[in-house]
Amino acid sequence: MSEKIVGAHDGPGSHGASSTAASRLLSMTNVWSDAPSPPPAPEPAPVPPRATQPAPVAQAVARVEIVTAAAPVAPAQPRSDQWPPQKLSLALQGGGTFAAFTWGVLERLLEEPSIEIDTISGASAGAINALLLASGLAEGGREAARSRLNRFWVRLMHEASFRSLMLVGGFSPAGSSVAFGPTLRSGQFDPFDLDPLRQALSRDIDFAALRDAACPKLLIAATRIRDGQQQIFRNDSITTDVALASTCPPLVHCAVEIDGEAYWDGGFGGNPPLVRLVQESTTSDVLLIQVTPTRDSYVPITLAAIDRRLDQVAANAALNAEIAALEWARATAAPSLRLSRIAAEDSVEGLAQRSSTDLGRGFIRTLHRSGREAAERWLGQGATATDAQRAPPVAEPALA
Numbered sequence: 001m002s003e004k005i006v007g008a009h010d011g012p013g014s015h016g017a018s019s020t021a022a023s024r025l026l027s028m029t030n031v032w033s034d035a036p037s038p039p040p041a042p043e044p045a046p047v048p049p050r051a052t053q054p055a056p057v058a059q060a061v062a063r064v065e066i067v068t069a070a071a072p073v074a075p076a077q078p079r080s081d082q083w084p085p086q087k088l089s090l091a092l093q094g095g096g097t098f099a100a101f102t103w104g105v106l107e108r109l110l111e112e113p114s115i116e117i118d119t120i121s122g123a124s125a126g127a128i129n130a131l132l133l134a135s136g137l138a139e140g141g142r143e144a145a146r147s148r149l150n151r152f153w154v155r156l157m158h159e160a161s162f163r164s165l166m167l168v169g170g171f172s173p174a175g176s177s178v179a180f181g182p183t184l185r186s187g188q189f190d191p192f193d194l195d196p197l198r199q200a201l202s203r204d205i206d207f208a209a210l211r212d213a214a215c216p217k218l219l220i221a222a223t224r225i226r227d228g229q230q231q232i233f234r235n236d237s238i239t240t241d242v243a244l245a246s247t248c249p250p251l252v253h254c255a256v257e258i259d260g261e262a263y264w265d266g267g268f269g270g271n272p273p274l275v276r277l278v279q280e281s282t283t284s285d286v287l288l289i290q291v292t293p294t295r296d297s298y299v300p301i302t303l304a305a306i307d308r309r310l311d312q313v314a315a316n317a318a319l320n321a322e323i324a325a326l327e328w329a330r331a332t333a334a335p336s337l338r339l340s341r342i343a344a345e346d347s348v349e350g351l352a353q354r355s356s357t358d359l360g361r362g363f364i365r366t367l368h369r370s371g372r373e374a375a376e377r378w379l380g381q382g383a384t385a386t387d388a389q390r391a392p393p394v395a396e397p398a399l400a
Contacts, residue, residue, distance in 0.1 A: 084379050085285035085338070087116045090133075091272045094124025094247075094265075095315060096356025098291040100364045101344040102129045103153050104371020105289050110142045112379065121219035121277040123266035126291075127246040128152070128201075130218060131238070135206045138215035152204045153368070157361050201240050210235045217280065221266030221273050222246045225255055230269030232276060271315050274322040278337060286339045287378075288323075292316055293345040293352035312352065340378065347374045 088109075092102055106129065109115060117137065122130035132152055136145030209215060220233045222245040233242045245256035245263035255262035270276075271292070278286060292315040300306040323339075330337055345351045347370040354363070 083381060084112060084115055085283070086114060087118050087283040087285065089119040089277055089281040089283055089286045090117065090121070090130070091274050091277050091286060091288040092120065092122040092126035092129050093272050093288070093290050093292060093315070093319065094122065094126040094267045095271075095292040095344075096125060097156075097358055097364065098344055098351070098354075098356050098367065099125035099129055100153055100367035101291050101348065101371040101374075102126065102289045103149050104368040104373075105342055105375040106133055106149060106371075107146055107368075108372045108375035108379070110146050113142070117216045118283045119217040119219065119277060119281045121221070121273040122246075123221040123269075123271045123273065124247050126272050126289075127220045127243060127266060130220065131205045131207075131210070131243060134216050134218055134235075135209045138209040138212040139206050148204060153364065155200075155204075157359060157364050198240050198244065201243050205240075205243065207239055210238050219273050219276055219280065220246055221270050222248075222256075222258075222263040223266055223268040225262045225264055228269070230266070230273065231261075231263065232273060267315055268318075270318050270322065272319070274319065275325055278326060278339075284336050284338055286337065288319075288339065288341040289344075290316075290319070290341055291344040292356075294343075295345060296352035298353070308355065309352075311356075342371075342374045342378055344370065344374075347371070 090106075092099075102125075109117075110133075117133070120130040120134055122128075129149070132148045133145050136148040140147075210218060215235060218233075218235050218238060220238055220242055222231050222233065222242065223229075224231045233246075239258075241256055241258050245258060246266040248256050248264050250264045255264055257263070272288075274286075274288065293312050294316050296309060296312070298305075300309045326337060326339060344367070348354075348367060
């Protein structure tokens with residue numbers, strides 16, 4: 001089931017001079033942005049109370065004046081009633097093999113020639129999906145992107161192994177610690193050669209194509225170990241090492257070093273980066289594809305179940321904070337953002353009880369098919385019954 005989180009008007013926006021009102025306001029908070037904070041606005045002169053205006057109303061007027069002075073808003077653009085949107089930015093959450101759901105969503109979106117992909121953010125397995133999608137679009141358009149996604153996930157099912165699980169960040173820190181003991185935690189021994197992972201990424205992702213003008217803008221997250229901050233890598237700086245860093249489980253193999261800095265999985269700092277995506281998008285339409293479950297009606301008792309639930313809570317904590325920040329920005333500045341969410345748990349029954357390391361073909365096929373169906377429902381929110389009947393049939397991934 002898809003969900004509209006924030007209603008919006010369409011309007012021009014970018015990270016530069018023509019950004020949306022919401023992104024300008026967010027950049028001024030300096031919570032998620034590198035930009036220096038502007039000097040504080042001067043305190044307004046006290047407003048003397050009037051006989052016809054109670055003091056609380058006068059205070060409210062003063063507060064509105066402060067907001068207006070701190071964040072001037074450009075004239076609102078006319079709202080577009082077109083659905084689906086012509087230009088769309090994507091936020092792709094990581095979550096091990098649950099990200100096969102995203103594969104299905106992206107495959108269905110690629111079948112809509114009217115939708116242009118603007119900016120894509122991703123962390124962990126979401127980063128891999130983002131890189132596959134972007135490099136395919138840059139190299140050969142929609143069909144090439146669809147082929148790259150299909151080839152990667154089908155190969156992952158056939159080559160189901162510990163290395164392939166590492167590739168999509170499926171192993172949790174706590175679970176890995178229990179399974180392999182203090183040897184891996186020491187950081188002195190890495191029994192799993194990174195070369196196979198590097199070869200798999202190089203085989204499926206054309207990193208040179210990411211620098212092409214036809215490639216969507218990318219925001220790939222990794223966690224900087226030195227200070228725990230989120231590091232965003234953009235098209236010009238994305239390499240195989242960046243992809244490895246974004247999917248690096250800390251207790252499974254050693255940190256990935258890039259330009260003298262050590263990095264771990266990007267899901268710790270933002271899964272996926274959402275506020276930064278809004279800041280840098282040139283469209284007001286953003287779709288969040290959330291694969292890690294938020295709800296679980298069972299209280300875990302076993303070590304494995306507790307570990308699984310802790311992972312789910314941690315994976316969504318930063319995302320929930322970013323969604324709250326966007327809600328605040330919309331209410332405070334202008335309704336210029338239209339944020340929608342497609343959540344895997346709304347389509348796959350009992351997902352919270354499943355393991356994100358499950359590479360079973362039946363499970364992957366279920367996730368893929370559910371992703372396509374969820375995207376179909378999202379696309380059809382403004383469609384007529386006749387349009388829905390003409391929708392392309394669900395395609396199963398080839399397993400031969």
